[in-house]
Amino acid sequence: MTNVLSVASEAVPLVKTGGLADVVGALPEALAPHGVAMTTLLPGYPAVTATLGKKPKVLHKWESLLGEPARLLAGKIGAHPLLVLDAPGLYAREGGLYGDATGRDWADNWKRFAAFGRAAADVAGGVVKGLGFDLIHAHDWQAGMTLAYQRFSPAGPPLPSVITIHNMAFQGHYGADLFPALGLPPQAMAIDGIEYHGGISFLKAGLASASRITTVSPTYAREIREPGFGMGLEGLIRARESEVSGIVNGIDAAVWNPASDPALKAAYSGKALAKRAANSRALEAEFGLEKNGDSPLFIVISRLTWQKGMDVLLEAADHLVGIGGRLALLGSGDAALESGFHAAAARHPGRIAVRIGYDEALSHRMLAGGDAILVPSRFEPCGLTQLYGLAYGCVPVVSRTGGLADTVIDANLAARQAGVATGVQFDGVRYQTLADALTRTVHLFRDPAAWRSLQRAGMGADFSWRGSGGAYADLYKSLTVTA
Numbered sequence: 158m159t160n161v162l163s164v165a166s167e168a169v170p171l172v173k174t175g176g177l178a179d180v181v182g183a184l185p186e187a188l189a190p191h192g193v194a195m196t197t198l199l200p201g202y203p204a205v206t207a208t209l210g211k212k213p214k215v216l217h218k219w220e221s222l223l224g225e226p227a228r229l230l231a232g233k234i235g236a237h238p239l240l241v242l243d244a245p246g247l248y249a250r251e252g253g254l255y256g257d258a259t260g261r262d263w264a265d266n267w268k269r270f271a272a273f274g275r276a277a278a279d280v281a282g283g284v285v286k287g288l289g290f291d292l293i294h295a296h297d298w299q300a301g302m303t304l305a306y307q308r309f310s311p312a313g314p315p316l317p318s319v320i321t322i323h324n325m326a327f328q329g330h331y332g333a334d335l336f337p338a339l340g341l342p343p344q345a346m347a348i349d350g351i352e353y354h355g356g357i358s359f360l361k362a363g364l365a366s367a368s369r370i371t372t373v374s375p376t377y378a379r380e381i382r383e384p385g386f387g388m389g390l391e392g393l394i395r396a397r398e399s400e401v402s403g404i405v406n407g408i409d410a411a412v413w414n415p416a417s418d419p420a421l422k423a424a425y426s427g428k429a430l431a432k433r434a435a436n437s438r439a440l441e442a443e444f445g446l447e448k449n450g451d452s453p454l455f456i457v458i459s460r461l462t463w464q465k466g467m468d469v470l471l472e473a474a475d476h477l478v479g480i481g482g483r484l485a486l487l488g489s490g491d492a493a494l495e496s497g498f499h500a501a502a503a504r505h506p507g508r509i510a511v512r513i514g515y516d517e518a519l520s521h522r523m524l525a526g527g528d529a530i531l532v533p534s535r536f537e538p539c540g541l542t543q544l545y546g547l548a549y550g551c552v553p554v555v556s557r558t559g560g561l562a563d564t565v566i567d568a569n570l571a572a573r574q575a576g577v578a579t580g581v582q583f584d585g586v587r588y589q590t591l592a593d594a595l596t597r598t599v600h601l602f603r604d605p606a607a608w609r610s611l612q613r614a615g616m617g618a619d620f621s622w623r624g625s626g627g628a629y630a631d632l633y634k635s636l637t638v639t640a
């Protein structure tokens with residue numbers, strides 16, 4: 158049995174801002190069949206400590222963790238062990254995980270996630286008697302400092318470690334003036350340590366200190382060697398190229414299955430696709446869209462940001478309606494995009510409808526009732542919504558980047574003849590490329606046999622955790638088993 162400490166800033170079902178939480182929440186179950194026992198460490202946000210009951214077990218106390226009193230509490234996430242860093246001065250506050258209710262980052266995020274890393278390194282180093290680990294798996298910049306603290310600790314040699322990059326765009330950069338407060342020895346402030354262009358980078362700290370680096374798709378693992386995707390860390394990625402790999406995310410087949418999804422009006426499967434229509438009619442009614450079986454109902458479930466190409470979709474909204482399409486969008490994010498989509502809906506009543514907000518159950522109903530899901534991302538480390546689309550027979554229309562390139566098979570002539578096409582891909586996120594992809598999708602939709610073939614091929618594809626769980630287990634074993 159390999160004991161792994163998974164260190165992350167969010168995990169379903171407790172706290173989520175994006176796909177990171179889905180993945181961290183799924184990993185313990187995905188790894189269990191492979192002889193890996195995974196314990197997850199999370200910050201003690203209110204939503205996390207609330208699940209621990211009135212008298213949680215206290216495993217350790219820090220009088221001062223970067224100046225804050227803190228405790229390590231024991232709990233459960235699903236059937237798996239959970240550790241919670243309870244430090245009220247850092248995490249017990251109203252608002253988001255990383256910022257206040259208006260979306261502004263907390264000014265002390267450096268301290269919140271340095272303390273988190275310090276505590277994680279202590280736990281990995283054996284601060285709790287009887288709790289030992291063989292390997293650390295850190296996720297994203299919020300967990301990056303864990304690996305720097307254990308690498309520069311005088312206590313002993315570091316455990317083997319893996320860091321997974323879920324998104325290079327978020328790196329945790331701070332000024333060098335904070336360095337003394339981190340409590341690291343002077344040699345840590347070096348080019349192969351946590352130093353980055355004269356300041357400090359928490360993600361770089363992790364990337365420079367980990368035994369292995371993974372990201373969430375093979376294509377993104379290649380893309381981040383280039384400046385446009387590496388976002389300043391491409392040099393480090395290239396220098397460590399042989400230790401960087403891509404393992405595509407899975408989806409939880411128990412949650413994302415149209416045959417058993419309690420959120421749906423009507424259950425269906427690839428064999429009984431006709432039953433899907435009841436979900437489409439219900440979705441049209443819910444969004445106040447025209448009923449029109451000849452016109453594909455496009456859906457979007459997304460953060461409304463530049464990464465996701467939502468500005469380009471907004472530009473193409475009139476074209477989408479002009480070629481006979483309809484659009485139902487669920488998302489939140491940039492204020493200008495939110496109001497832009499509201500304006501598009503006002504221009505096209507019955508054809509475009511928008512829900513600003515976050516609504517898990519609605520996202521399930523949209524996948525079951527929509528014909529095609531749009532994911533026009535400028536970059537996408539993996540992407541989960543196209544995988545949900547595949548599972549629900551909601552055909553993905555995606556840009557050819559990152560995990561979108563690896564998980565969707567474009568409906569070109571050869572793929573269609575072989576019956577393996579699952580969606581539509583386009584190159585480069587611009588008005589014209591997206592508009593052409595939308596037109597191509599409408600033509601495919603108007604050929605019912607071709608469309609059913611796309612739906613069935615997607616629904617038959619296996620994006621459960623089976624394969625990727627095994628890939629992580631193999632990676633852990635390569636680092637922990639000494640010959």
Ligand code: ADP
Binds near residue numbers: 177514516517520
């Ligand atoms: P990212 O993590 O970059 O936002 P992913 O595709 O990996 O992108 O994951 C996004 C996750 O968040 C998915 O589980 C998706 O269904 C969910 N999601 C995004 N926006 C919303 C929303 N407005 N309502 C419900 N779920 C959403």
Ligand code: GLC
Binds near residue numbers: 177180406538541560
């Ligand atoms: C990030 C990426 C997304 C990925 C998710 C989970 O949020 O933007 O592409 O699917 O992490 O790995």
